[in-house]
Amino acid sequence: MNALRAAQIEQGNIDPYSIFTQPCKDTSTLRHNMRGHYPWMSRAYDPCTERYSKVYFNRLEVQKALHANVTALSYPWQTCSDIVGNYWTDAPLSMLPIYKELIAAGLRIWVYSGDTDAVVPVTATRYSIDALKLPTVINWYPWYDNGKVGGWSQAYKGLTLVTVTGAGHEVPLHRPRQAFILFRSFLENKLMPS
16 A cells, blocks of 8 residues: 555656546636647546536435435445445456456457556556467557557457557547447457558
């Protein structure tokens, strides 16, 4: 925990979920300052989304409509709750054995990752997939959206890895068009467009 606290101090004031995005501050000045400075960002992305969701999901009428918090918990809803993290005991330590089981059952698995995410970085994802020792079917290649690199992909036996350029942790929020292309390719059982 001490090492994690030291690392958090060293990282400075960045958004670890999207390292090139300005952190959430005053939303009016933030929106003005972003205009034209970050061309890779979707106009729809607002780095204060997490702040808004905390307010929204703690509204009594929203909780009633969602049939949430029916036990009237004494603490507010949070996007990433330490309560869940500390007390959820039936989660696996690693998804790798589950991936192996699903691949053995013949299910197609696609893992995708935004390349500006420092919380679940592409490098860590690639190391994890390498640990599965899956044979490579198609080597690392760029995929395209309207003639521009939308990311990179590699196909393994039973699993496909796709990265999305300029996207953070929540790929559809940062890069909705590229997320749609990824999802469509998965549903159509096609490789990413090259």
